[in-house]
Amino acid sequence: MYSCGALRRGWGHCAPSPILFFSLLLSAAPFGLLGEETRQNLLHIRAVGTNSTLHYVWSTLGPPTVVLVATNTPHSVLSINWTRLLSPEPDGGLMILPKDSIQFSSALIFTRLLEFDSATSDAAAKPPGKPYPPYSLAEFSWNNITDSLYPATLSATFQGHPKGDPTGAFANGSLAFRVQAFARSGRPDQPPRLLHTADTCQLEVALVGASPRGNHSLFGIEVATVGQSPDCPMIQEQHSIDDEYAPTVFQLYQLLWGSLPSGFAQWRPVAFSQEKAGRESALSCQAFPLHPTVAHSLPQSPVVQAFFGLQEKYCTFNLTFGASTGPGYWDQHYLSWSMLLGVGLPPVDALSPLILGIMTVALGIPGLMLLGAGLTLILRCKHASEYQSIN
Amino acid sequence: MTCPASSPGGQRLSPGDTGSYFCYDNPAALQTQIQRDMQVNTTKFMLLYAWYSWPNVVLCFLGGFLIDRVFGIRWGTIIFTCFVCIGQVVFALGGIFNAFWLMEVGRFVFGIGGESLAVAQNTYAVSWFKGKELNLVFGLQLSMARIGSTVNMNLMGWLYSKFEASLGSAGPTTLGVTLLIGGVTCILSLISALALAYLDQRAERILHKEQGKTGEVIKLTDIKDFSLPLWLIFIICVCYYVVVFPFIGLGKVFFIQKFGFSSQEASAINSVVYVISAPMSPLFGFMVDKTGKNIIWVLCAVATTLVSHMMLAFTMWNPWIAMCLLGLSYSLLACALWPMVAYLVPEHQLGTAYGFMQSIQNLGLAIISIIAGIILDTRGYLVLEVFFIGCVSLALLSVVLLYLVNHARGGNLNYSTRQREEMKFSHTE
Numbered sequence: 001m002y003s004c005g006a007l008r009r010g011w012g013h014c015a016p017s018p019i020l021f022f023s024l025l026l027s028a029a030p031f032g033l034l035g036e037e038t039r040q041n042l043l044h045i046r047a048v049g050t051n052s053t054l055h056y057v058w059s060t061l062g063p064p065t066v067v068l069v070a071t072n073t074p075h076s077v078l079s080i081n082w083t084r085l086l087s088p089e090p091d092g093g094l095m096i097l098p099k100d101s102i103q104f105s106s107a108l109i110f111t112r113l114l115e116f117d118s119a120t121s122d123a124a125a126k127p128p129g130k131p132y133p134p135y136s137l138a139e140f141s142w143n144n145i146t147d148s149l150y151p152a153t154l155s156a157t158f159q160g161h162p163k164g165d166p167t168g169a170f171a172n173g174s175l176a177f178r179v180q181a182f183a184r185s186g187r188p189d190q191p192p193r194l195l196h197t198a199d200t201c202q203l204e205v206a207l208v209g210a211s212p213r214g215n216h217s218l219f220g221i222e223v224a225t226v227g228q229s230p231d232c233p234m235i236q237e238q239h240s241i242d243d244e245y246a247p248t249v250f251q252l253y254q255l256l257w258g259s260l261p262s263g264f265a266q267w268r269p270v271a272f273s274q275e276k277a278g279r280e281s282a283l284s285c286q287a288f289p290l291h292p293t294v295a296h297s298l299p300q301s302p303v304v305q306a307f308f309g310l311q312e313k314y315c316t317f318n319l320t321f322g323a324s325t326g327p328g329y330w331d332q333h334y335l336s337w338s339m340l341l342g343v344g345l346p347p348v349d350a351l352s353p354l355i356l357g358i359m360t361v362a363l364g365i366p367g368l369m370l371l372g373a374g375l376t377l378i379l380r381c382k383h384a385s386e387y388q389s390i391n
Numbered sequence: 392m393t394c395p396a397s398s399p400g401g402q403r404l405s406p407g408d409t410g411s412y413f414c415y416d417n418p419a420a421l422q423t424q425i426q427r428d429m430q431v432n433t434t435k436f437m438l439l440y441a442w443y444s445w446p447n448v449v450l451c452f453l454g455g456f457l458i459d460r461v462f463g464i465r466w467g468t469i470i471f472t473c474f475v476c477i478g479q480v481v482f483a484l485g486g487i488f489n490a491f492w493l494m495e496v497g498r499f500v501f502g503i504g505g506e507s508l509a510v511a512q513n514t515y516a517v518s519w520f521k522g523k524e525l526n527l528v529f530g531l532q533l534s535m536a537r538i539g540s541t542v543n544m545n546l547m548g549w550l551y552s553k554f555e556a557s558l559g560s561a562g563p564t565t566l567g568v569t570l571l572i573g574g575v576t577c578i579l580s581l582i583s584a585l586a587l588a589y590l591d592q593r594a595e596r597i598l599h600k601e602q603g604k605t606g607e608v609i610k611l612t613d614i615k616d617f618s619l620p621l622w623l624i625f626i627i628c629v630c631y632y633v634v635v636f637p638f639i640g641l642g643k644v645f646f647i648q649k650f651g652f653s654s655q656e657a658s659a660i661n662s663v664v665y666v667i668s669a670p671m672s673p674l675f676g677f678m679v680d681k682t683g684k685n686i687i688w689v690l691c692a693v694a695t696t697l698v699s700h701m702m703l704a705f706t707m708w709n710p711w712i713a714m715c716l717l718g719l720s721y722s723l724l725a726c727a728l729w730p731m732v733a734y735l736v737p738e739h740q741l742g743t744a745y746g747f748m749q750s751i752q753n754l755g756l757a758i759i760s761i762i763a764g765i766i767l768d769t770r771g772y773l774v775l776e777v778f779f780i781g782c783v784s785l786a787l788l789s790v791v792l793l794y795l796v797n798h799a800r801g802g803n804l805n806y807s808t809r810q811r812e813e814m815k816f817s818h819t820e
Contacts, residue, residue, distance in 0.1 A: 241649075241705055247771030248648045279768050280432045325561045326427045351773075358777050362784035369791045377798075 040086070041145045042303075043156055045181045047198060048074045052103075054343050055096055056181070056201050060158050061085070062301040063137040064110045064177050066203070067094070068263045070343040071101040085306050093306035104343055106257050107226050107308065108265065109301045110137055110205070111316070113175060114220035115213060118324035128286070128320050132213050134222070138299030139163050140175070155180035161210075173209030173333070180204070185347075191277045192268040192338060193245035195349055200342035207335040219329055220320035221337075224298055225257075225290070226308055232290040232315035233257050242349055246270060247279050253287055254346055264346045267339035271321040273331050283322040285337060290315040410472075410580030411505045413539035414479050415443065417573055419640045420547035420658060421566065423647075428566045429491050433641065437764030440640050442495050443502035444757035450503065451749035454510040455605040455742055464518065464604070465588035468511040472577070472584040474504025479574035486567025506749070508580075514605045515587060537669040539576065544662030547573060548654050605742070613743040620802060621735045621744065623793040628728060628748055629755035630786035631693060634700065634779040635721055636756055637763040639664060645703075645772050650710055660714055667718030668725075675726040683807040685734075686797060688727035690790045695720035697783045704776035731804050 043058040053076045055069040069076075076096055085093030096102055116129035140160035148157040158177040161170035180202045187193045188202070196202055207219060225233070238252045246268050255265040267285075274281035293316045304311065321335055322328045329335045340347070418425060418439040426436050458467040478501025485494030512532060551569045555561050558568070639661055646657035679688055695716050702713040729745075736744045759782075766775045797804045803814065 239707060241707065242773050243649075243771035244773055245771075247767065247769070248644065250649045250772075278432070280426070280430065327430075355774065355777050358781055362777075362781045366784050366787040366791060369788060373791055373795055 041142055041158060042080070043145065043179060044078050045179075045201060046078070047181070050074065054199060056179075056341070057094065057303065057307075058156075058158070058177075058179050059303045060140070060142040060160065060177075061303050063112075063140075063299045064158060064160075065107055065301045065303045066179075066201075066341065067107045067303060067307050068105065068341060068343060069096045069102055070104040070263070071096060072103050073098070073101045076101050085302060090302045090306040091309050094303060095307070104257070104262050105307070106263050107301070107304045108341070109224045109298075109304060109314075110177070110221055111224050111299050112136055112222040113207070114222060114318065114320070116218045116220065116320065117214045118216045118218045118322070118328075119214065128218050128220075129324070132217070135162055136299045137175075138301075153180060154182065167211075167213075169211045169213070170209075171211075173207070173211065175210070176204075176206045176208065178204040178206065187245060191246050191272065191282075192249065192270055194266065194268065194338060194340045195245075195347040196340055197342070197347055199344050200340050200347065202338060202340050204336060204338045206337075207329070209333050211333075212329060216324055216328065216330060218320055218322045218324070219335055220318050222316060222318050224293065224314040224316040225255075226304060226311055227292060227313045227315045229258070232292055235287050235289060235317065240349065242351060244352055244355070245349065248282070252349075255290075256346075263341070263343045265339055265341050266346050267337070271335055271337040273322070273327045273329060273334055275332075275334060275336075277336070281327050281331070283327055283335075286320045288318045288320075290317045410539065410576035410578075411475050411501075411508055412536040413543045413576040414475070414482075414501065414573060415505060416540050416543050416639065417479075417482075417547060417570060419643060419661065420544050421551060421569070422641065422643050423654070424548075424551055424561070424566055424569075428486070428561060428563045429489070429494070431491055432764070433767040434761060434764035435491065437637065437640065437760040438495055439498050440637065440760040441757045442498040443505065444753040444760070446499060446503045447506040447753035448750050448757065450507055451753065452609050452611070452743075452746045454507040455746065456609060457507070458511055458514060459604045464511060464514050465591055468508065468515070468584045469581070469588055471504040471508040471511055472581045474500055475508060476504075476574065476577040476581050478502070478504060479577045480571065483567045483570035483574055486563050486570055488567075489563035506753070510605060515591070518591075518604075531673075533672050534669040537665040537672075540665040541662040541669070543573070544658045544665070545655075548658050609743050609746055610740075611743070613740045614747060616740065617744065617747075618735060620793055620796055620800075620804060621732065623789045623796065624728065624731055624735070625748055625751055626789045627689065627693070627786045627793070628752055630782045630789065631696070631724060631728075632752055633755050633759040634696065634782050635664070635717070637760045638700075638779060640760065641763060641767060641775070646710060649772065650707070660710060663711070663714040664718040664721055667715060668722045671719060671722040672725060675723045679723075679726045679730075681808060683809070683811055684805055685727045685731050686790065686794050686805040688723055689731075690787075690794070692720040692724035692727065693783060693787045693790050695723075697780065697787060700776055700780050700783060704773060704780065734804055735802075 040061045041059060042061065043056075045056040045058070047054040051072065051074060053071045053074055055067075055071070055076070055078060057067040057069075057078065059065050059067075076098065079095045079097050081093045081095075083093075084090055087093075096105075113135040115132040115134065117132065118129040137160075139162055141163045142158050142160040145156050145158055148159065150156070156179050158179070159174045160176075161174050165171070182196045182198055182200065182202070185195070185197045187195055194202065205221065212219075233255060236254045236256065238254060240250060240252060243250050249268050249270045251269050253267050253269055257263045269285040269287065271283045271285050272278075272281045273283055293314050295310075295312050295314060298314060298316065319337070321337060418436065422436065425431070425439075426433070458464055461467075462470055478497050478499070480497070481500055482494050482497030485491060485497055516532060547569060550572060551565060554565045554568050558565050642661045643654075643657045646652045646660055647654065652660065679685065682688075699713040699716040699720065702708055702716075703710060729748075732744050732748065733741060763775060763778070766778055794805065796802070803811070806814070
């Protein structure tokens with residue numbers, strides 16, 4: 001089966017496959033409706049299987065948001081009513097149709113960029129230092145993502161800076177959200193080399209060039225998710241013996257929205273302070289547990305309201321990067337952290353063929369030799385004891 | 392030289408070796424701090440161990456010659472102890488001036504003194520205690536040295552944090568000052584060396600005792616006479632020690648990251664190998680002396696090390712178990728492996744054989760230290776452990792081959808003590 005998504009505005013990319021149909025739809029709100037120069041970006045990634053569809057709707061309308069939806073039909077589509085979406089009451093402006101095919105839906109909203117003064121902190125303190133006033137990501141202005149869309153790698157980058165910047169902290173800097181979809185399983189070349197599948201999207205958050213407000217500022221990000229059940233979901237910390245793909249990082253953090261299969265977010269507790277990520281630029285990443293937060297204390301996301309309706313309660317958690325000593329943002333004014341988003345079974349790392357090969361040889365050969373030597377000696381002893389003297 | 396048997400009574404011993412062993416593992420005790428303050432990756436960090444080993448590839452041959460022919464035991468000990476002190480000071484200055492290349496130079500100078508100092512120490516022991524409690528003295532020397540290593544592992548991290556608190560910040564200066572304080576132990580070694588020289592000279596005057604000599608005759612041409620079992624022993628030696636020392640060098644961060652230990656706990660567990668080695672070396676020596684069967688003991692030691700590394704690599708079991716096993720097998724191997732050389736080689740070639748064994752051991756350590764650093768930076772701890780498992784497996788293969796070759800040739804490496812006594816008796820008849 002081979003087909004292409006037809007699009008009124010924007011651009012689409014097609015991949016021929018009997019199992020997976022992949023389309024990238026890029027929309028920008030018509031100027032006439034907005035009357036302002038800022039473009040509102042909306043990126044829709046649709047992965048179609050034989051009897052299901054995954055929708056990822058990424059937008060910087062308000063704070064950067066992603067809406068994840070899984071449906072049980074290959075024919076579900078995204079429907080946008082721009083007039084409604086851009087109005088003060090956007091309920092119903094974003095819909096996945098048919099509505100009754102939706103098996104799972106949730107959203108992640110990146111609400112604030114946090115900054116702490118680590119010079120006043122203890123290493124294990126929560127929060128990691130005296131906080132500076134955070135940057136609200138709803139007050140950022142974003143680039144036109146048509147310029148940063150790369151069909152070959154199925155990726156797009158949302159790059160923004162605060163609309164009002166009295167101190168000029170972002171004069172030469174920006175906060176970028178790089179979204180990448182995948183046609184098949186694999187791993188990126190750069191650490192933390194999270195294993196992805198065709199059901200997942202990777203998000204890389206990068207802070208570049210912004211001037212920190214202190215000499216040893218630690219940055220963090222506040223993330224909110226729609227509270228579906230009365231309790232907030234928990235972040236699970238998984239320990240593994242395998243640090244092949246992210247050297248010296250033995251943990252994997254997972255946020256599961258419900259019992260499997262449901263949506264998940266996965267990341268390794270490491271961030272990097274250099275573009276060429278490596279061990280010497282690795283920073284620890286701390287995740288604080290989710291707690292319920294009332295809607296009015298958070299920057300509002302019109303996209304979430306458009307899809308889910310007016311929400312009273314969200315679940316939020318903070319991620320902070322780095323410690324007061326060691327590598328940090330202050331080295332090169334660069335910070336990057338990656339996570340994986342998906343629906344279904346989270347990818348599980350397995351030992352690589354290299355390790356399995358070495359272990360087989362390392363244990364097999366001496367083992368066989370020991371066995372051979374043991375058998376030879378037993379046979380020799382038996383042969384010697386079978387000898388009977390003539391007298 | 393067999394491992395010492397334990398016996399009651401004690402003799403005055405110099406703490407000369409303690410300083411050098413204390414400072415040898417300073418990098419391991421301060422790995423996180425060094426990598427952070429000097430901004431180096433693991434490959435460069437491991438150069439601090441590699442540079443210690445490089446001069447000893449050559450010095451293992453020259454050490455005995457220098458002591459016997461050039462300096463004499465007294466001046467030799469003093470000179471080597473001076474190298475140890477100067478090396479440690481230069482190492483510390485590299486921290487204070489934030490120059491990693493200077494730290495490497497310091498470790499090189501330290502290495503020139505360190506291993507040769509061990510030869511000098513042994514020569515003193517033989518000179519004073521031959522025919523009396525020599526085994527006990529060797530054992531106690533080793534124990535003192537291992538106590539120095541243990542104290543280093545547990546003290547240096549704490550010392551660094553105290554200086555960090557009082558100087559107000561971490562950084563190369565804090566690191567350098569910490570290393571300088573650690574270097575005080577080397578000053579103690581130097582004082583001991585001077586005291587020993589004075590006492591030895593006095594003994595020569597009063598007791599008409601001759602200056603000690605190493606008794607080694609190093610002739611490089613003897614190497615062509617080495618038998619296959621001896622080469623197998625060399626392979627076992629190299630393959631075994633490269634999975635112990637570089638692992639301890641990198642172990643602290645492993646225990647912090649994988650098992651979630653605190654810095655103090657990680658230092659403590661990293662020092663367990665030495666803590667166990669201090670009392671167990673004499674005990675195992677006694678055991679191997681009584682039972683013989685050296686190859687079987689070597690096989691046990693290598694197999695136990697293999698199990699220990701597999702536990703550390705593939706399980707999340709409490710690493711204290713694996714490290715205790717490693718400590719026990721390390722002690723056992725030392726007692727069972729090194730004496731086998733004496734059974735294979737005539738006395739006039741013994742110096743060359745031991746010198747060669749130490750030389751390639753240092754060569755192996757120098758090269759593998761760097762390789763371990765590279766593997767860790769690019770592929771992480773699991774692949775590093777699998778690499779170590781591969782090395783131990785090679786050692787295990789060599790032990791099995793050694794057993795088979797020895798058995799096939801009717802050799803005496805695996806004789807029990809009774810068989811050896813009988814052989815000695817029948818030769819004297």
